[in-house]
Amino acid sequence: MNAPARKLRSNFPRGSYLWAVRNAQWQAMGIPEEDCEKPKIAVVNSSSELAACYSHLDQVAKVVKEAIRAAGGVPFEIRTAAPSDFVTGAGARGAYMLAARDLVTNDIEAAVEGAQLDGMVCLTSCDKTVPGQLMAAARLNVPTILVPCGYQASGEYKGQHVDIEEVFIHSMHAQIGSTPVDEVIGMSRCAIRSPGVCSGLGTANTMHIVCEALGMALPGSAPVAALSDKMFTDARAAGARIVQMVWDDLKPRDILQPGAFANAVKAVLSIGGSLNAVKHLQAVATEAQNGVDVYGLFERLGPETPVLAGVRPIGEHLIEEFEAAGGCRALMKQLQPLLDNGVRTVTGGSVADNLTGYQPANAEVIRPIARPVAPRPAIVLLRGSLAPEGALIKPGIVERKVRRFSGPAICFDTSDAAVAALRDKQVPSGSVLVHRGAGACGGPAMGGGASRVVFAIDGAGLGDEVAMLTDGHLSGLVCKGIVVAEVAPEAALGGPLALVQDGDTITIDLDTRRVDLEVAPQVLEQRRAAWTKPSPQFDRGWLQIYRRNVGPLAQGAVLTRDTAE
Template sequence: MSEEKDLRIKSRVISEGANRVPNRSMLRAVGFNDEDFQKPMIGVASTWSEVTPCNVHIDQLARDAKSGAENGGGAPMIFNTIMVADGIAMGHNGMSYSLPSREVIADSIETVVGAEALDGIVAIGGCDKTTPGCLMSIGRLNLPSVYVYGGSIKPGKLDGKDIDIVNSFEAVGQYQQGEIDSEQLHKVECSACPGPGSCGGMYTANTMAAAAEALGMSIPGSSSTPAVDAYKNEECRQAGELITDLLKNDIYPRDIMTKEAFENAITVVMALGGSTNAFLHLLAIARSADVDLTYDDFERVRQNVPHIADLKPSGQYVFDDLFQVGGVPAVMKLLHEHGLIHGDCLTVTGKTMAENLAEAKGLSEGQQVIYPFDQAKTESGPLIVLRGNLAPEGAVAKMTGQTITRFEGTVKVFDSEDETTAAIEAGEIVEGDVVVVRYVGPKGGPGMPEMLSITAMIVGRGLGGKVALMTDGRFSGGSHGFVIGHIAPEAAAGGPIALVQNGDQVIIDSETQEITLNVSAGELEERLALWKQPQMKQPYGVLGKYAKLVSSSAKGAITDGDLE
């Protein structure tokens, strides 16, 4: 492709024809001049917000990206989209808005870029739903794009030890057990989050940032550069400059986000022991990029990828520690050397993944964050798909840090997170219980809320691994313990989880990947005949629309797919 190629694509309508004078007049009012009308218009999609440390610094990063786009020969404009602070929404009704916010982010970016006829996109995200939301819109629009992650938070310090937001949730359980007093609880609260950046462990934000880099949609290293590192600003400038190169070379997101690229993303998530939310988000991003991705693909890739990272929540280290020893590029370089990365996948640099990794440094000598392959924590990935008569479409479990692979127990059923919380606080949950939290799926929640506060309370009370938790909702990337989420079909859709009763026996086996309710098919049919679908909890507004449109979690909980 010639370097002299006319870069004006859709924005050409702004500069040609007398009937376009009003368009130009409005753009002059925001700073455009005659020369700008001859340049590609680049949208900088910012998720800046003061409601969370994850995104509080992104206003400056957006300006850096705009500066880079100007240097690269574009005419950039910043616009904003919304975001939800998952950690703040946790444990109350606000969590119902978290997963739907992913759709709002994707829809709003698509709407602005489509309406303004922009030529390219730099999207900058932070908290959990911003990365998938940005990438979903990029996949739909299929315009030259680069994604930049706002970066991870530095660990907090308390009594000489690193702590993070999950320590805050677990401290609540410890306080309720009498293990710590109110003064210590307050110290944890004040120390866990020291400044800008997304939650520091291998939780959902860092998981999806690593996945975005493995997809080839981010500048190499972007996912592990901390939020407060000065190089983060340079990454954003580079991203802005890259857009015109992508335009010149006709490189589009769907050229990058191929099936093989998604396999690379799954590989990295499995190797690092990422969040179960990666299933939801990668399925949704793949749908936006018109890539056929299913649970079977996750399982196929998982079986060949060892879990090699000692990262929280089940390990010792945080993402800042990974950055210090080489970051995600060094991990991918190691995986590529073992034949687990598709090196011929194209990336936003215009080079292949193999070319990028050839330039990357390896892991630091003597580092302890990433294990050698022959000392892997597990020989295959820790995020597994379970199926059985309780989850015909599948369920997802994260088996990191577990000393047991099979759990058999007696069911205690709850139809809301509040009911479950009250039972835990009252000491009603004991060793050997299988806690079932239902009617909290995509439709039933609505919004498929996370159960981090419940899992943290269970761990804080010393019941981690001694109690199983199953839900048609989902878990935070910070959750750990014997927990199974994403059970589908969900209760609100009449799935088998709606038919479970107190006292039923359940067997969960991670080795056979089965989740079995010890109730006969005949008995389940009788229970189904008596079951009545509950009224929609929120029949109007954002949550009402979401509940009416959303697909099964096994299909990514998307709202723009085929209605079921």
């Protein structure tokens, strides 16, 4: 380790007010006085007993803190909100899920910036904590490493593989009447066999891979099985590395450069990852104030980035197979000719340095560029008269027979109403189901259960016969049918989606990358004049604060900066 070469921001003159009161607090906690001069590292822990995603993080925190002490630092464990889609999605129509992402960011700011700590090791787990931690790193710009804390073991039911995706899908099938309730109960008892995040390539595993592709996690650390020897080895390495990063003053904004975001976008595209990664990456770029247009990157890079791996739910490989093949590091090696190899990473070296001499373990699971698993992009950004600011669709890797869908709209303002109509067979074949009022402002926080509607369509046997359009977002596990999500501007802000009426023709074209409303301009002008903004949801508490301050998807739906001063 290099000798300390700079003053730490956490240190104050000996005997001064701030030194004295902190020393008094820490003496009472058993921290020696000489440790007041060492790098003080936040171990950001979202441990919670509410969900399996977080139930193991205290074990990881212990290992990280030991490594920090051994490397000459002083760890301070801090806690944040711990949102889990399948648990905290129960209240407020799911609005707490995305809103909690920004709460995580602010939890970290209050603790780390308030205490003037020198660096952070963030224990990443479920969907929203990962971007929340990345956003905090970009905002505070103190040396930071993210540690992927692993995926859960899935199970078997009646001799077949079962994980949380099957439970989600079939629970909605049960509401439609196409799956017996007892089957869903049986699956739920077997689907999760250990702590950790969803075992498919949903939002959590996608964002763990994003951390490494951005250069914010150590090479080879994503994805990883929760509580495995490898996970603990990586955690120890991160605890040791962060201390030297503090002395080197290697900050997130040194890493989160435009080239790093382009690399991360290519990584997501090459695995057909979660659509949610788009807005989360944009939120990180917004906090980093680097001017990167992530939506523009997905639009531009999508057609030229090959799909190199097919992991559930877009393919047949399990996440365990993807990890065994080398995970993100192998993916980056296969993508290397397309990457910005010069950007820095938390190792202190470049992407090229981290990949030198490395070879993927299985070129069938993670293929080379010359032999992709799919000829077309697995994530497509659409524009058109219904989505002038963009919309997202995940066609998957199976070649679609239908790449252009045109049909009459049938409109719903809640997911409950849409599911009820599907259950009652009131959604005709050939129609476009419009689910609106579920955007960042209207939901708020994109609560509204759009994913439930997708799986209900599938359960009704209409997956190839009914398209769907929503301003809400989808679970990272969703990869079914022709479903256009995150339509912007959203309906609650008066976007074109708000003007759609039953019977209007909507056309979705994957080849031209357009989504259009086939209604005469003068008719839309009349509807615009008659339109009134819906009454806002929630008038107190955190959701009110979020609703009043959230920005557009083009900025990542982050809380906006006050520009009045």
